[in-house]
Amino acid sequence: MSYYRLFRGFFRIIFSLVFRWQVIGREHIPKEGPVILCANHISLWDPPLLGSGIERQVHFMAKEELFKIPVVSFLITKFGAFPVKRGAGDRAAIRTTLKLLEDGKIFGIFPEGTRSKTGEPGEAMPGVAMFALKSEAAVIPVAIIGPYRPFRSIKIAYGKPINLTHLREAKSSADTLKEASDLIMEHIKQLRNQHL
Numbered sequence: 001m002s003y004y005r006l007f008r009g010f011f012r013i014i015f016s017l018v019f020r021w022q023v024i025g026r027e028h029i030p031k032e033g034p035v036i037l038c039a040n041h042i043s044l045w046d047p048p049l050l051g052s053g054i055e056r057q058v059h060f061m062a063k064e065e066l067f068k069i070p071v072v073s074f075l076i077t078k079f080g081a082f083p084v085k086r087g088a089g090d091r092a093a094i095r096t097t098l099k100l101l102e103d104g105k106i107f108g109i110f111p112e113g114t115r116s117k118t119g120e121p122g123e124a125m126p127g128v129a130m131f132a133l134k135s136e137a138a139v140i141p142v143a144i145i146g147p148y149r150p151f152r153s154i155k156i157a158y159g160k161p162i163n164l165t166h167l168r169e170a171k172s173s174a175d176t177l178k179e180a181s182d183l184i185m186e187h188i189k190q191l192r193n194q195h196l
Contacts, residue, residue, distance in 0.1 A: 003078035004057050011048040018150050019045075023053045024195060025158035030138050031056075034101040037158070038128055038184050039142035040121040040192060041110035046144055050108045051080065053156045058108040059100050061093055094130075101135040111185055119146065121189050129180035133168050139184060143192035159191045 015021040029035065037058060039050055051058035057080055064083035067073040084093035100107050109131065111124035132139045138161040145155040167180045 004080060007048075007075070007079050008052050011052045015049060015052060015154065019148055019154040020151060021049070021053075022153055022155045023158075024155065025160075026054055028140060028158045028160050029054050029056065029106075030161075033104050034135055034137035035106040036101070036128070036132055036135070036137045036139045037106060037108040037142050038111050038132075038139060038188060039108065039144055039156075040188050041112050041115045042119055042144055042146050043115065043148050045148050046110065046115075047081075047108065048079070049144060049154070049156055050142060053158065054106075056106050058106045059097075060108050061097070097131055098134060101131070101137045107131065107137070111181065111188070121185060121192060124181035124185040126174075126177045126181055128184055129167075129177040132164055132184065133172070133176070133180055139164060141184065141187035141191050143188055143195060145192060145195055155195055157191050157195045159187060162187050 035056075037050055039046065047060050051060075059080040059082065061084040062076050062081040063086050066076060067083045082093065082096050084090045097107055109128050111128040112122045113125040113127070116122055131137070140161055141159040143155070143157045143159070145157070148154055162184060164180060164183070167176055167183070170176050
C-alpha cells in the first residue's frame, strides 16, 4: 500500500468518526485524464478533505516553509504536495503544476489563495484561471461546507465540470483570466448554496 493511500485512509477515519462527513458528487470526477479541483477554503483540514473524498490521488501546492521541517516535509510530500513560494509568481511551481496536468493527474487548488475568515467564499486569484486555460483539464468546482466541529457534519460536494471552451479559445489577457476566475468562483458559490 502506498503512503498516499495509507494517509488517505487515516484521514477518512477522522472525517467519518469525528466530523461525520458527507461526500456528494463523486461521480463528477473523471476516472482518467487531467483534472483541476477548485474549492473554497475555510480550514487547514481542507486539503486532506479534498483528497480523501475521491479515489484518484490529488496533488497540491504547499508553502515552501513547510518543506524545511523534516517530518512535515516527508508527510506532505507523500500526500502529494510540492513547494511554492508565496507572494510571487513561482515559475518552478507553475511548471510542476502544468506538467502534472499534462501527465493526466489531478491538481487541487483553493482559488481564493487564503482561508476565508467569515466562511463565505471570496474572490478568486488569477492563478486558478491560468492553470485552467493553459491546460485541457476538466475543471471541477468543489464546495466545502463547515465548520469543522467534532460530531457535527461536514460536507464536501464535487460539481460538474465547468465549460471553459469559449475562454480557452479567446485571446489570452488579464480580462480573460479574470472572467475565468470569476466563473470558477461563481460555480463554487452556487454549489455551496445548493448544499447548505
